[in-house]
Amino acid sequence: MSETTATTNHLGLARTDYGGAKSTLCLGCGHDQITRHIIAATYESGVDPYNVAKTSGIGCSSKTGAYFINKGYGINSVHGRMPSVATGAAMANRHLVVLGVSGDGDTASIGMGQFVHAVRRNTNMVYIVENNGVYGLTKGQFSATSDKGARVKSGEVNDYADIDLCQIAMDLGCGFVARSFSGDAKQMVALIRAAIAHKGFARHDAISPCVTFNNLPDSTKGFAWLKEHNVTLHDLGFVAPYDAVQVEQAPGTTVSVDMPDGSHLVVHKLGDHEHDPTDRAAALAVLQRDRGEAGHVYTGLLYCSPTQSQPPLEDIKHLPDAPLATLNERELRPSRDQFAELMATFR
């Protein structure tokens, strides 16, 4: 392990080692901001680029995987099926950092069945939804996360209530739930780093304006509206296991969430928001407020409980520490006694 320097991380790698292909998305798309935040987070956390599995589905958002960490494994799956592919990768090698990037179209409609079961099983992965409330790739139809009454460039108004993917994750017992805005780099980088450190399913809703189809001044997922109505819950800092804890703390207003890998997410509450992200009831109250006050979007760490959620899927399934592909025939084959025991269960 190297010393962290001004231009390299503790693995001795430069930020450019975490880059990918040149983006082909529209100039100014929020998704490209998120790509930069993913690169910053993985670089700063010293994630081994060769140990990353990037999975995505279909949509503008799902092209994101091509734009970061070109040294990692990447799979662009069938529409809405990203969670299955990610689950397979996480099960095959429990040491992989599995970064799933999807969109509101890919997750909240065709992929909903897959999404809820990945949450329910507590698959060990980071699941980012680049949420813009619109199907950008097919020219601007409303998605299921679009707010009721929202308007897109064509002038059409959405008649249906939105689906809140954070609320659904909370209902299913998810141990890490966050919401952020692509325009807030500091917040999103800290949240992605914490999501990587979390053991189990980490749900990250990244509101990401579509500048081409859903960016009118009153578009509730557009840049102008978000800049005015985004309420940031906390000032977040992330302290890696190899860093000395040097975070300014104001007594009574700072919570340190200790992550399983020895890192710490330092949550400094802002303004009047007394939200404690380790308190599930408080997190649900924030989500309800978000839905009730149509004028606000609350961003930050909504909920984190590294110890209270059920064990990650690979622990439930008693998977070995070694990647499955490295097991030899002797390790894979049950012993005579184990086989006899198994056969006895069928008699």
Ligand code: SF4
């Ligand atoms: Fe981004 Fe919208 Fe363009 Fe798709 S259509 S790349 S979501 S700005």
